[in-house]
Amino acid sequence: METFRFFENTGGMNLRINDVTLASGEAEEITNLHATSRGSWSSNNAGYIHLNGGAPLNSGASVTGLYEYVTLGGASYLMAVAGDKLYTFEPSLGTTTELSASLTAGQRMDFVTFKGLLIACNGVDSPQKWDGTNPVAALGGWPPTIAGITPGNPSIAEIFANRLVFSGDSDNPSMVYLSELENAENFTPGIGASSAGALQVSPGDGERVTALKTLFLPINNEEVLVIFKERSTYILSGSDADSFALQKISDEFGAVSPLSVILVGNELMFLSQEGITSLSTATAQGNITTGFLSDQIRPQIATLNRFQLSGSFAVHLRNRQEVWWFAPDGSATQNQTVLVYNYGINRCWSKRTGITAASGVSMNGNLYTGTYDGVIQQQLTGNSYNGQPICWTYRTGFQDLSSPRLRKRIKDIELFLKQISNVNVTVNMYWDFRRGSSQRQSRVLKVVPDASSSIYNTAIYGQDAYNVAGSSIFRFMPAGSGRYFQLELTGQDADKPVEIEGWTITARYGGYR
16 A cells, blocks of 8 residues: 655646656646645636626727826826727726827737837727827837838837837838938938848748847847748847848747747747747847747647637746646637646646637736626636636546556545635546546535534545644545546636645555445
8 A cells, every 4th residue: 555645736737748657747638727936736816807897998899908007207098998998908907098089990009119109000000109198109110111112010010129010011110110220200211320221131031020029149240130930930130220130040840929928037939730839048149049838738739720820829827837828729719728837836837718808908916807798807817707707627637546556446535625705516526538528427516614613414535624733635536446546626616716735645556346
């Protein structure tokens, strides 16, 4: 007889390898739970609320852009685009101020801030500007005059080498435009190192530019502009028009959308057709290296709707050390799956469902998302999806309990749940890869956060709640025997969060029951 402890369950989801080779701290599925620094998984504060009372910003139009804009004077605004209108939105009050009503409806908006000036572009309308005081207006200097080219309107914006950079011009899909040095309103090329310029990025490859991002190279003490196309990546180096140089760094990976690229330290993380990919300068030589971050969830990546990824986006939650990618799954045309990457805890993966978002932003430590019907939501607050249940699951791999060749039965399981609410937890148990409902054993556990509580009406052998440092210990004994054993924990109560601290399994070798 041997007891196995499972309290360091921080490996996250691992879907890439088969069931019998998962580490004890990894899982087949983790949905709507977040990792804690203690090694537990919690649904506490995993919900969202509707900030504007469920009323759409603009007659049900999608919220196609959210952005935090900080003026030179330090004023902070949450910018929102819905339909043909640009707003500022006050999260604490749920109120809006309309700034413009002249946009083309339904277009995704990309924002940057250049020397305190908000710049917004959507690929259809002329780029817009706002300084926090004066009315919104078209950006001066656009379109530029460039010999042999008729520029369209950009959909991608970035800052590089003290210049505003545009791309995503559907009429010139390989073109990148750089403004004059420190002047966002002159894109017409001239003579001199500080002049504006434009370059074609492999125009004959049939790909379009999909994203721009500035990356700092510590070994050279300089910034480069990373230019993503659909299936290739380039860097533009140099500090002025006389020293700019373009170099291809990958002909395998590109970014699927301008908002799917996130900078974390000196690592660019982005969604490519192949998965979540990274560009890093972490080597001693300072070289830019490419790697996959999503190997462990490759089967989940394979289910994404490749034809709808242009609307995907990512948000970096610095206070949680997480990056969230919102993407469409299966045949969905809207972002309804969230891939959560926790780089602070073992670089582990989990996922979120039940959230449908067209846009998002992290501001003042809060995550805001905009829905396809015009509502702004605050995520990671409360314990329901605006009053509806949050369905969560933690499912282990099949564990051999150190003896894959020996049949065993289980004397008991002790499940440790933190007492944070009165909640029901369903435990499903399986032997030897038999996942059908006829082979499933189920128990319903009731957590009652009361020092004198016990568990009633569950008909489970030996089950009581023993209160140790705010935890309940549930003891039960599954029937049957086999070589491999799997545990699945699920729940779906609104406003009743759970925290799974771990469990022990005591196995007896040999015999049948």
